[in-house]
Amino acid sequence: DAGVTQSPTHLIKTRGQQVTLRCSPKSGHDTVSWYQQALGQGPQFIFQYYEEEERQRGNFPDRFSGHQFPNYSSELNVNALLLGDSALYLCASSTDYPKNIQYFGAGTRLSVL
C-alpha cells in the first residue's frame, strides 16, 4: 500500500517564477492538506481540499492556489515566487473517520534564488 507521494523532491526557481507541486494521497484517503515548513519551524497550514473543493485555508496570500482531481490527487501552485517562499512543502492525506489522522509525504524542497 503506497503512502503519500510527492513530486518533485527538490526544485530550484528564481524570483517571480511560478511552480506546481504534486501530491498523491494514501490509498483510501479523500482529503488532502498542504503545509509549508520553514527550516527549524513546524508545518504551517496552507489549505485543505475535499471533493475537489478548497474546504478551508490558512493565512497565505492568493499567490498560493491549489486543485484536487477526481482521483483525489492534488496540486499546489505558487505564483510570483518570493525568496521567502523557500521551504519544505508537505502534503498530508486523511479521511474524516474514524480518527482523521493526517499522514504526510516526504515533501518537496523548494529553493527560490
Added chain:
Amino acid sequence: GQNIDQPTEMTATEGAIVQINCTYQTSGFNGLFWYQQHAGEAPTFLSYNVLDGLEEKGRFSSFLSRSKGYSYLLLKELQMKDSASYLCAVRVRPSGGYNKLIFGAGTRLAVHP
C-alpha cells in the same frame, strides 16, 4: 489566537527515558497529535489523544490534560535512531468549520551514547 509551546531542544542518553512537554492555548480543541520528523524527511504519526489520560504504544506514550492545556510525549529505552524532531500538533475545529492541524515549532531531541 492559537498558540502551542514546546521546548526547542533536549538531549538524553541512550537507554534512558525522556519526556517532551507541550502546552497549548487554542479554541475548538478536537484532539492532540505527536509526530516524529527526522531531518529532511516526512513527519510520521506517533500518537493521538482526544480524551484525558495516557495512551501507550510500545516505547512511546502520550498524555493529555485538556483542562490544563497540556500534553507530554514519553520515550522509553531511548535508541540512537530516536534522535529527531518531535512535533506537537493540536487539531482544532472552529464552529461551522472543519478540522485542521496547528503545529508547534518542534523539539529537537539528540540521543547520545
